[in-house]
Amino acid sequence: MSSSPFALPPAPETLEVTGERVRLRPFEERDLEAMAGYRGDAEVCRFLPFDPQSPDDIRRRIGHLFGGTSLEGERGGVVLVIESEGAVIGDLVLFHLDTDAGSAEIGWVVSPGASGRGLATDAVRALIDTAFGVYGLRRVEARIDPDNARSVALAERLGMRREAHFVEKGWSKGRWGDLLVYAVLAREWAAPAA
Helix, strand or coil, X not given: CCCCCCCCXXXXXXXXXXXXXXXXXXXXXXXXXHHHHHXXXXXXXXXXXXCCCCHHHHHHHHHHHCCCCCCCCCCCEEEEEEEECCEEEEEEEEEEEECCCCEEEEEEEECHHHCCCCHHHHHHHHXXXXXXXXXXXXXXXXXXXXXXXXXXXXHHHCCCEEEEEEEEEEEECCEEEEEEEEEEEHHHHXXXXX
């Protein structure tokens, strides 16, 4: 088997991204309470791989990523908060780098108070732009519970392709759950709309 031609460029020292109506920026300590507000909501966490979180739970789960800009290494990844009109309305993660495939996973958690206004779409679009433009990835994927209609619709709205539907993929929250995988390639993302 030949080695992959993919080469990850150096990580930026800092990372801040502006979408049409949102700003994605590194986590700051003052963001923890806002994050716990929506990550602590049972309905928000219904389709996520974790139960409602306190500030301490958040720090334990993703604290190692706070302030980081490198995707490399076993614990590499980037967490950015989504800010709209000066308020934290959600957060995004880019992680699980597969260096041979030039691929990484994206994930998002958004406050219910921010839904229905296109802010999540703007934020995820900006993160995908960053994954391809800053990190030079060739593929981005999202793993979504098929019952999470809002996230499925968001992935499809962005033009991500549904590549797999795994039936009863894992045990979570008292049930065997299915898993959808959506993905987009850099060359597809950059292609003009037909």
